[in-house]
Amino acid sequence: MIYRELQKWYKCHCEPRRGEAISLKGLLRSLRSLAMTQVLTLFIFGLLFSGCQQKQLYKDTRLMMGTFVEVVSPDQRALPIVFDEIKRIEKLLSKYDPQSEISRLNAAGKLKVSPETYYVMEKSRDFWEASQGAFDITVAPLVKLWGFRDKDYKVPDKKQIGKLLALTGTDKIIFHKADNVIEFNTSGTQVDLGAIGKGYAIDCAVIKLKEQRISSCLINTGGQVYALGDKLGSPWKVAIQNPRGNGASGSLLLKDQSVSTSGDYEQYFLKNKKRYSHIIDPKTGYPVDNGIVSVTVIASNGLIADALSTSVFVLGREKGEQLAKNYPGVTLKITEEKDVQNN
Ligand code: AMP
Ligand code: MG
Numbered sequence: 001m002i003y004r005e006l007q008k009w010y011k012c013h014c015e016p017r018r019g020e021a022i023s024l025k026g027l028l029r030s031l032r033s034l035a036m037t038q039v040l041t042l043f044i045f046g047l048l049f050s051g052c053q054q055k056q057l058y059k060d061t062r063l064m065m066g067t068f069v070e071v072v073s074p075d076q077r078a079l080p081i082v083f084d085e086i087k088r089i090e091k092l093l094s095k096y097d098p099q100s101e102i103s104r105l106n107a108a109g110k111l112k113v114s115p116e117t118y119y120v121m122e123k124s125r126d127f128w129e130a131s132q133g134a135f136d137i138t139v140a141p142l143v144k145l146w147g148f149r150d151k152d153y154k155v156p157d158k159k160q161i162g163k164l165l166a167l168t169g170t171d172k173i174i175f176h177k178a179d180n181v182i183e184f185n186t187s188g189t190q191v192d193l194g195a196i197g198k199g200y201a202i203d204c205a206v207i208k209l210k211e212q213r214i215s216s217c218l219i220n221t222g223g224q225v226y227a228l229g230d231k232l233g234s235p236w237k238v239a240i241q242n243p244r245g246n247g248a249s250g251s252l253l254l255k256d257q258s259v260s261t262s263g264d265y266e267q268y269f270l271k272n273k274k275r276y277s278h279i280i281d282p283k284t285g286y287p288v289d290n291g292i293v294s295v296t297v298i299a300s301n302g303l304i305a306d307a308l309s310t311s312v313f314v315l316g317r318e319k320g321e322q323l324a325k326n327y328p329g330v331t332l333k334i335t336e337e338k339d340v341q342n343n
Contacts, residue, residue, distance in 0.1 A: 055232050065090050065198055067222030074232060078217045082205040086221070089201040092117045093193045095140070095149065106140065106190040110183040118180045120193060120200050120303075121173070127196070127307045128170035131323055134314035135307060136282035138168045140192035146287065148278040149192075153269035155276065161285035168282050195279075199260060199306025202226040206302075223261050224306050227254035243294045244340040252298070260305035262313040263294035279313050290316040291336045297324070298331040305330075 059072045060079045064086050071082045092114060094100040098107075105111040113121070127135040140149075141164045147153035167188045174183040184190075198221040206226055209217055216229040218236050227236035235255045239248035243265045252259060264277035268287075276287045295312045299305040304327055312320030317334050324332045 057232070065094065065201065065221060066096060066194075067198075068220075069222070070220040071217065072231075073214065073217035075214045075216065077212060078209055078214050081208050081212060081214070082217065082219055085205040085208045086201045089116070089197070089204055093120065093197040093200070095192055095194065102191060102193060105182055109187065109189070110181065112179060112181045115180060116204075118175075118177075118182065120196060121182055121191070122175065123200075123303060123307065124191075124193065124196055125170050125173065125175070127311055130326060131311040131315060132319075133169070133282055134319075135195065135311040136168065136170050137191040137193055137195070138170055138172060138189055139280045139282050140190035141167055141188065142280050142282075142285050143192050143194070143278065146276065146278075146280070147269075148267055151267075153276070155271050165285045168285070195262070195310035196303060196307045198222075198224045199258065199302035199304070202258060202302035223263075223266065224258065224302055225254070225260070226258045226302050228256065230255050240296070242340065243335065254298070257298055257300060258302040258305040259296060259298045260302070260309040261294055261296045262309040264288070264292070265294070279310060281314055288314050290314075291338070292316060292334060293337055293340055294335045295320065296333045296335075299327065300329055308332075 055074050057072055057074055058076045058079055059070070060083075061068050061070045062083055063069075064083070069083070069086055071079050073079065090100070091097065092101045095102060095106075097103060101111065101113045101117045105113065121137075124135070124137045128137070142161070143149050145156050145160060145164055167186055167190075172184055172186045172189045173191070174185055176183065202219050202221060202224055203226070205219055206217075206228055209215075209228060214228075216231065218228070218231065218238075219226045220238075225238055227238070230236065235253035237251050237253055238259060239251045240261075243263050262279060264275060264279070264287075267278035268275050270276075279288045280286070281288045292313055295309045297305045297309040297312065299308065308324060308327060308330065311323060312332065312334065315323060317336070320334060321332065324330050
């Protein structure tokens with residue numbers, strides 16, 4: 001079972017590595033747009049122009065999990081393996097597929113789910129506890145109300161927000177471990193795994209690659225990246241971009257690491273010159289408004305990087321840095337509005 005291996009991996013790969021710290025110079029911004037949405041992505045550059053020209057890199061991009069998924073590897077077999085695995089996870093966790101387990105759970109309020117979906121739900125609860133409620137997958141109705149689910153953006157009135165806040169809180173989820181049943185104790189509560197699902201999908205894909213003894217691959221799911229092994233003898237180079245400007249502002253060298261960025265420029269709208277972005281503060285029901293522009297997390301696995309970047313974004317610098325200390329080996333870079341004002 002993939003999720004069992006992942007549980008082991010999660011435990012084993014959290015040891016600090018000396019000399020791992022990477023100083024990040026800036027943050028990253030995608031210029032890609034998907035339908036009406038600006039989607040965060042990490043630019044991968046130099047991929048096809050390695051110093052070692054005799055070996056070829058294979059690359060393909062597919063629209064999956066609501067974003068562009070890009071896979072690069074010197075082993076051609078890697079591409080279908082990654083796409084197939086991400087597709088499989090999408091069928092479990094997607095909020096856009098009405099047949100996914102998450103959609104069926106949201107519709108029914110109670111469902112026996114697969115061990116994998118159950119695992120991701122449990123991990124979500126762990127992050128909710130660790131972040132003191134900042135990471136909360138039950139923001140789903142609020143995400144929808146603000147229009148971030150269907151790209152139909154609006155500022156709702158306070159009354160509507162108040163109503164949905166009453167449905168919010170991971171403590172409204174009952175976990176029946178014996179039979180993998182998830183149940184909501186409040187009618188109308190729903191979950192959205194948008195802040196953790198892509199990280200999990202990447203981790204599953206990496207396990208599949210390793211099973212096939214593929215040791216070099218870069219996977220980018222629009223903001224979550226995993227760099228498996230190295231790129232023809234050098235670490236994978238992933239460029240980062242200024243969140244308020246054009247062009248790369250720095251780059252990361254990665255090997256057997258995941259990087260995730262949560263930013264206020266991934267999905268947002270402007271109303272009366274105010275920016276409203278897709279990460280919701282579960283305490284207020286409003287998009288986070290704490291001066292944070294972007295949080296980048298480098299970790300040993302995708303799930304931690306993904307969930308932690310969202311958690312820190314909500315918590316802000318001080319509490320976010322405190323939280324990150326609980327995850328050994330994690331590198332964190334927070335960019336605030338004041339850091340990018342002159343860009
Ligand atoms: P990410 O880009 O990984 O930071 O995830 C952001 C996505 O997670 C949003 O588009 C929502 O679907 C969902 N989300 C928004 N706010 C939260 C929150 N406070 N906790 C967990 N998930 C959230
Ligand atoms: Mg996330």
